[in-house]
Amino acid sequence: MKFSKKSQLMIIPAMLASFGALSFAPAPAEAWTDQTHMAIERAAGLMSYQNAPAPDVSKTVSAVNKLKKNDGQGHFFDASKPPTRKDVEEQLEMIGQGRDESPDGWILGGIINSVRKSKAWTEQGKFDDYNYAVLGHYCGDLSMPLHMSVYDDFNRKHHLNIDQTLNHSEVKWDVDGVPLITKEMTVDDSLRFNNEDEIIDHMLMIANESYELAQKLRKEDRELTHDEAIQRVNRSATFFRALMRYCGKTPIQTDENVKYVNAK
Secondary structure: OOHHEEEHHHHHHHHHHHHHHHHHOOOOOOEEEEEEEEHHHHHOOOOOOHHHHHHHHHEEEEEHHHOOOOOHHOOOOOOOOOOOOHHHHHHOOOOOOOOOOOOOOHHHHHHHHHHHHHHHHHHHOOOOHHHHHHHHHHHHHHHHHHHOOOOHHHHHHHHHHOOOEEEEEEOOOOOHHHHHHHHOEEEEEOOOOOOOHHHHHHHHHHHHHHHHHHHHOOOOOOOOOOOHHHHHHHHHHHHHHHHHHHOOOOOEOOOOOEEOOOOO
């Protein structure tokens, strides 16, 4: 099944209703823009991909209202060294903790926790689209180099520009920019996971790539290139597509703008 024109034009009412309040708030660092997050989830095959930016909206609403319980620390890991399984295990104990308890973030634990929750809801036949919006968003954040790196002066200076690497400013609505991004994307449709250990191994591979790229950007004192950004979002979309299959999510769609390959 392919994405319809109707699905391309859907807007999230709750997000639109929140914009007025959000515009006056100090924005926390994001990873990728709404366009890019939607492109990742659409390329991966999630029909309700328009919900992809919702975790960033929720995080900002929490900041506006000074709510202590939110997932703000679940979008990043301020890694000072290559991420390991120990980091995953430790972060699984941090789920739900805020800035004071977990200043370095817990995205690695957040992804595994989200996989568990999504799989359980799907198996129970519950409405699970929002679970996958969150899981796909975390998979997107995982590939953004500065979200797997310490939040230092370099990170602060370049974060927003790198977020916007794939943005299309010429479109009227963010959803209109999504197919312009996906047409450049390639997804490995052969990736499969049999158990959580395999998921963790693959997640750490992506995390370490992001970490190493962040160090390279620092060393060369530059920002992400367009091609590098496409490679990163390809990783996220491939990972998310395989996770949906592992969790039993259906339908998993294809996008005529995306190149799907079988690497194995």
